[in-house]
Amino acid sequence: MKLIESIHIDSISYRKLIKLLRIKTGLNFEYYNKPFIEKRIKARMIRVKCDDPEDYLKEISSKEEEVKKFIDGFTINYTFFFRDYDIFETFQDIMVQGLDVSKKDIECDIKPDPSKLARFRTKANAAKSSMKNRQAKPDNYYMDLFVFLNRLAFYKKLKLAPSEKNCINIWSCPCATGEEPYSIAMVMDNLKSQISRFPKYRIVASDIAHEAIVKAKVGIYTDDAMKEISDYYENKYFTKQKTHFGHNNAINSKLKGDIEWIEEDVTQGHKRPYKYDIIFCRYLLIYFNRENRAKFLKIIEDRLVENGILILGKTETLLDRKSSLKLIDSRNRIYIKSSSNIL
Ligand SMILES: C[S@@+](CC[C@H](N)C(=O)[O-])C[C@H]1O[C@@H](n2cnc3c(N)ncnc32)[C@H](O)[C@@H]1O
Numbered sequence: 555m556k557l558i559e560s561i562h563i564d565s566i567s568y569r570k571l572i573k574l575l576r577i578k579t580g581l582n583f584e585y586y587n588k589p590f591i592e593k594r595i596k597a598r599m600i601r602v603k604c605d606d607p608e609d610y611l612k613e614i615s616s617k618e619e620e621v622k623k624f625i626d627g628f629t630i631n632y633t634f635f636f637r638d639y640d641i642f643e644t645f646q647d648i649m650v651q652g653l654d655v656s657k658k659d660i661e662c663d664i665k666p667d668p669s670k671l672a673r674f675r676t677k678a679n680a681a682k683s684s685m686k687n688r689q690a691k692p693d694n695y696y697m698d699l700f701v702f703l704n705r706l707a708f709y710k711k712l713k714l715a716p717s718e719k720n721c722i723n724i725w726s727c728p729c730a731t732g733e734e735p736y737s738i739a740m741v742m743d744n745l746k747s748q749i750s751r752f753p754k755y756r757i758v759a760s761d762i763a764h765e766a767i768v769k770a771k772v773g774i775y776t777d778d779a780m781k782e783i784s785d786y787y788e789n790k791y792f793t794k795q796k797t798h799f800g801h802n803n804a805i806n807s808k809l810k811g812d813i814e815w816i817e818e819d820v821t822q823g824h825k826r827p828y829k830y831d832i833i834f835c836r837y838l839l840i841y842f843n844r845e846n847r848a849k850f851l852k853i854i855e856d857r858l859v860e861n862g863i864l865i866l867g868k869t870e871t872l873l874d875r876k877s878s879l880k881l882i883d884s885r886n887r888i889y890i891k892s893s894s895n896i897l
Pocket of ligand 1: 634841
């Protein structure tokens, strides 16, 4: 079988390919890292046995099926429930602190059992120790998250709840096959079931991949997606269903109704009119090239309310220090939109 490294795509063919793909799909591939897109093209060339990029051009211009397959291969929908569970603990702490509730009084156990974590320990440990190393650096530049959040209008909004006007808007972008927005919905629903005067909230989830959104709406998952979910949440929000191959996990249908699903290319803007209090934008920036990352972040920044919170993936970072997005938690990659110069 041919190896990816043995295929060469010259820059003229590359431009022709992404131009044609843009015409066929409406997607702007120039936003993405060139090596990332090239690798996807080469992987498809191998699958359809094309050695020459010009032949692959003919393939996508004549076969709609190939365009669809290219898109499916290009969108990496890898995700799982409570991915980087400490982010969800922080998210939950933000809500709990904002509502002035004592954490001791509520059941909200997000940390998965050690036996469950042990199953994927090697990989997780590698990632965590690299995070720890980064954390170990003196980091005086950044304010403590909670000291800052305590002064926020966002907290005031929580305290004024509940009313439609004070609805907390949360956007999961991109949501892939739904595990992230469902994790958010579980945290919110669990708190709501235990806290009186809980604010109204709206969860919007969007992704470019049609198949991913369809899967999210169906809400049935294999055990792979459950590797970082605690027993508490698994028991409360899932039903095991028998299959020919063992079992799968069906999400509680009430949670499905808590989420607005949207299929969209977020680089072209967002289809809903809302401004958001919290945006989860995790593991998307890594695919974008430097120049277009800034354009995309402008879209996200505009959709955040003043003092709104942006949560990136743990390996992602914003480079533009001039933007109104200020890093307030370097370990968890949490930014706040603040026009003030204090930060
Ligand atoms: C690795 S997943 C991240 C899912 C989730 N946020 C998480 O952290 O687990 C990346 C997702 O980005 C989506 N994506 C890529 N380009 C996109 C675009 N232009 N607009 C919207 N979604 C996009 C892919 O379809 C894929 O589902």
